[in-house]
Amino acid sequence: MITRRKLIANTLKGMAALSLPAAAFEILTPDRLNAIIYNDPAKVRYVFLVDTNKCVGCGLCVKACKNENEIPYDANVTRTWVERYIITRDERHEVLEKVFADSPKGARDGFITGQIDLGHGNIYMPKKEDIDKAFFVPKLCNQCDNPACVQVCPVGATYQADDGVVLIDRKWCIGCGYCVMGCPYGVRFFHPVHRVADKCNFCYHRIKKGMKTACVDACPFGARLIGNYKDPDDAVTRIINTKRVGVLKEEFGTRPQVFYLGLSMEVR
């Protein structure tokens, strides 16, 4: 039976419940809770910006990276590389026809010939008048916010540090190669000396000392920049937030943190 006392009490309870914000009913995931608890504006999230308009394919970044990170110089592995894209048109000059892409030795020695190695001993020398577009695209680890390589590691040897950089524990890696297969960008390889998985780590030893990465310092043209996305006044952050930037293979859902200016649809 509804008494006056009950009615007033229930009305007050109902009003109190209605006045609660919607956020009180939100179910928090551990990730989200962590982000709220540890949300410190002084923290760092390293991001990279590549301006492909500025790259001339000198390959000094690749050389510096190999020396800095002790990647065997003559082995066919590298943490960063530069790709050359040449897009030619057909004879009637109507439509874009063919895309040629190469990266001899990862561009460790730059592009010191106009010829493109098509494989199987075939060499192609594009004629100047046939070239519609030709440009260079530097590649490196994207330090994804949703790294596929980390999720597949069965032993916890590869992980994402709090600043967003994905690192590999060389003592813990068993060399199973799941991460090498898991990376959609193909940035991982087997280190021939340490016999573990290896990849670009944004020169972790340098950026943690306040230096720039070896490739950023080596680039004469300013085509490579590293910044902190959690600092709104950072020069790189401002470019990412205000200019038209692209990322590689967005459809994989990896949320890459290497941004490109002047990306073309032919770049994969």
Added chain:
Amino acid sequence: MKSHVWRPLYLAAGLLALFLIARYIYVPKDFGTGERGYRYSFHRIGNEDEWKAFKVKYKGTEYCKDCHSDKYQQIMKSRHAIIACENCHGPAIDHPENPAKLAKETNREHCLRCHLRLPYPTSGRSAIRGIYPGEHNPGAPCSACHNPHKPQEGLR
């Protein structure tokens, strides 16, 4: 209860204890997670410091500037000022202690990284003055005529 019930139970308990002891010994004490939780940052925390302790080899142009101020001033006036010293002279590492002398790049291929003529539209490469190495004094070292620290001041 009969012993044939207890025996497999003891065995299972023993195996479990063995597994826990082995895990306690084998897994490092600092195995844990960072901000990204178990999905992305389950790792040996000490590994972050191992990477931070990695040796820096490229010290940057500022490192060279004090001892080699004459060369520094010279190149800073030229269009080659954008090229870091170590790009041609090699990583400083602990120079002058180790190595005492840096091995500089003097071959034609090093200059051709930028100065090979590649007529590429939509690339900055075509804006750089370049040569066709087969036609421009083939075989001769670039530095025989050009001073890389003073590229605009004519031939030697």
